[in-house]
Amino acid sequence: xxxxxxxxxxxxxxxxxxxxxxxxxxxxxxxxxxxxxxxxxxxxxxxxxxxxxxxxxxxxxxxxxxxxxxxxxxxxxxxxxxxxxxxxxxxxxxxxxxxxxxxxxxxxxxxxxxxxxxxxxxxxxxxxxxxxxxxxxxxxxxxxxxxxxxxxxxxxxxxxxxxxxxxxxxxxxxxxxxxxxxxxxxxxxxxxxxxxxxxxxxxxxxxxxxxxxxxxxxxxxxxxxxxxxxxxx
Numbered sequence: 001x002x003x004x005x006x007x008x009x010x011x012x013x014x015x016x017x018x019x020x021x022x023x024x025x026x027x028x029x030x031x032x033x034x035x036x037x038x039x040x041x042x043x044x045x046x047x048x049x050x051x052x053x054x055x056x057x058x059x060x061x062x063x064x065x066x067x068x069x070x071x072x073x074x075x076x077x078x079x080x081x082x083x084x085x086x087x088x089x090x091x092x093x094x095x096x097x098x099x100x101x102x103x104x105x106x107x108x109x110x111x112x113x114x115x116x117x118x119x120x121x122x123x124x125x126x127x128x129x130x131x132x133x134x135x136x137x138x139x140x141x142x143x144x145x146x147x148x149x150x151x152x153x154x155x156x157x158x159x160x161x162x163x164x165x166x167x168x169x170x171x172x173x174x175x176x177x178x179x180x181x182x183x184x185x186x187x188x189x190x191x192x193x194x195x196x197x198x199x200x201x202x203x204x205x206x207x208x209x210x211x212x213x214x215x216x217x218x219x220x221x222x223x224x225x226x227x228x229x230x231x232x233x
Contacts, residue, residue, distance in 0.1 A: 004058045004081025005073045007044065008051030008089035021095035023196035024102060035085045038134050043083040045138045047073035051091040065216040066119065067112035077131065078123040099196060103203045108217045110207025114143055115216065146205035
């Protein structure tokens, strides 16, 4: 009677399809692991849109421009009911294999998710301290991750320059540039996977910025690489 929402367990079926698919699958396994840890202390922080259910009496219809799975499941949590994960309820999906399409997808999802955050944060912050901690550490910090990384990187460079280690800064930047080229241009592992992870952070940061500018994504369609494979398959 205390459970208001149950989310399933999404499994990506093509983790080796490309560097973008590999990084996406790795991230999602980490995400599913976080949900299992969160459940040990109460609720998970939101449901996955591929497979979830809510009590009819607790359903709150989202605005047209708001991502529905996140809004609906978190509104259940705000009403004082548990959001749990059923690991034996499984959904299967293919990861996006195109790096460009995955980058655009990250922007769209982050913009939609941060729009949800801005809308329901006044209610979320009234939850218990543990739930607020889980939400901030799992969701909010992730969306702002690129800004934290950029800020810490600039601070580290400034510290090296002030300490008189300009040569280390130059060598470090050259090494980063070489690693990016090896991953982006030549597609060598593990550099290609690290590049895709970095691009995911950047895309998420752009999505947050676009949300703060008031932009909305009201339509969605599957990535072309997935649609094409579904048709040819």
